[in-house]
Amino acid sequence: MSLIDLANPTRFLALSARLLPWLAGATIILLAIGLYQSALAPDDYQQGATVKIMFIHVPNAWLSMFVWGVMSIASLGTLVWRHPLADVAAKAAAPIGASFTFLALLTGSLWGRPMWGTYWEWDARLTSVLILFLMYLGLMALWRAVDDPSRAARAAAVLTLVGAINLPIIKFSVDWWNTLHQPASVMRMGGSTLDKSFLIPLLVMAIAFTLLFVTLHLAAMRNEILRRRVRSLQMMQASRVAFSSELSTGSREENASKGAA
């Protein structure tokens, strides 16, 4: 089954209905393992128990960027291949990505309170994640501003792709502007500097959160498809009612003027 076969929403609904329970189960199991391992992880010699916020914070932060990547691919699908599910995927991903970004900010500031002595610091990484959050909210506002879904989809796709090009530039400029956050420590040249006792739970949590995103995303896409169906059924119903009332009264002009009013 290729991606084109999924263009049929009914087929997509059937496939996702079969996949969802498995995905949800895997997510729950991995989250349980990850949380257990994170709870068992030793305290940091400097940060104490607050280091455990990292196991939630870092996957959220990774996913906040990953989701924008998913939306960019979906936007290419909308603009280039005109895949009918692409705009559903892009629309469903935006609120989930915004939630991950918000959680990354929230856990980051909860960690910052004991460590830096303040909930908010205009540090480069925090600031660029905040800008990412603002862009997610802007995108959601764009989706909500237009009632025609296909028109909104194309506008949102252009904006998502522009954002995908601009986000690295914004990140770079904000880094240049001010930096206080510790440099990247898991993925960098010369291997990870993180101890194994932290690294393994972190990776498990990262995979669990990614699965969580896939599960939520599929479920949200199903909801969006069903929502659109309900909407088109309502429109058909409304037009049928209008048409039959027109027939029964017999005077077309009167009804047309009523409709216009």
Place this chain on the structure above:
Amino acid sequence: MTALSALIRRDIRIALRVGGGALIGVLFFLTVVVLMPFAVGPDLALLSRLGPAILWLGALLASLLTLDRLFMADHEDGSLDLITMSRTPLELACAAKALAHWLAAGLPLIVATPVLGLLLNLDMVATAAVALTLLAGTPALTFTGMIGAALAVTLHRGGLLMAVLVLPLSIPVLIFGVAASQAVIVGPMNFGAPFSILCALSLVSLVIGPFAAAASLRHGLD
């Protein structure tokens, strides 16, 4: 080529004549800068320290507000459809429109900067630095803002939504513009590095802006 220069000349003429909004941008810029001392207090030392930031913010807001109508008026009178259907590539036409907009609405802001610098107690060198960074940076604001204008016309929405979408994209320009001006005024960094990056941002947006705007117009207009 003649089509593009005709488009540029037409847009500038419309912007400068009665009904065009280009010079209102300068008036808005002036008003924002005049408002600032009321907010932070009439302390000349503080104002000269904040000066570049105030001027940059004012220019950013002024260019954003005038951009709102970049495609809207043409859409209303139907000339946007002619532009989309003409043989000139839409990307080039968008670039020409943005260039015209910058010439009509962006350049006057830079010309007004020395007067406003006087109000903010900036000395000659500082004012020159701010004007130079604005000269290098406002094209980036116009060309990224054009994307928002194109989205606005395809969605029949403007105003706040566009501002919310476009403002985050202009953060890099703001950062490097203010940094380059501050480097001249207080040091200790050199002026060259942020200024070159500012020019680079303008060049990048010169490429991205027309393509994104054209894509949005092509997909969005019906």
